[in-house]
Amino acid sequence: MSINFTQAVINKLQREIADIESKNENEKSKKKKAQAKIKQLERDMKLSQSHNDLSVKMTRINKLNEEIRTITRNEADLAKQLAAKKAALKQHQAK
Numbered sequence: 001m002s003i004n005f006t007q008a009v010i011n012k013l014q015r016e017i018a019d020i021e022s023k024n025e026n027e028k029s030k031k032k033k034a035q036a037k038i039k040q041l042e043r044d045m046k047l048s049q050s051h052n053d054l055s056v057k058m059t060r061i062n063k064l065n066e067e068i069r070t071i072t073r074n075e076a077d078l079a080k081q082l083a084a085k086k087a088a089l090k091q092h093q094a095k
Helices: 003-047 051-093
Strands: none
Touching (some): 003 051
16 A cells, blocks of 8 residues: 555544544433533423423433433444544554
8 A cells, every 4th residue: 555545544544533532422422411411401300380391391301311322322333433533543654
């Protein structure tokens, strides 16, 4: 393989790694916001008087918990992708 080709592959892998890391940070941010919203809803539930209000808040909490589960799966997928890209980068840098 030529040096130019290897360098192009390395540059591409570095961009992909940066993109995955950015997506991972975005997912972490979404997860923190959802967790904060759940805590806020739980505090608000203590003050709620009506059954309907409690029901709406519980539904929202359940949706946020599902969102957190989805984000956690996405983070795991991104971690796998990141590990694979870093391994490929290390392999190409050794050449």
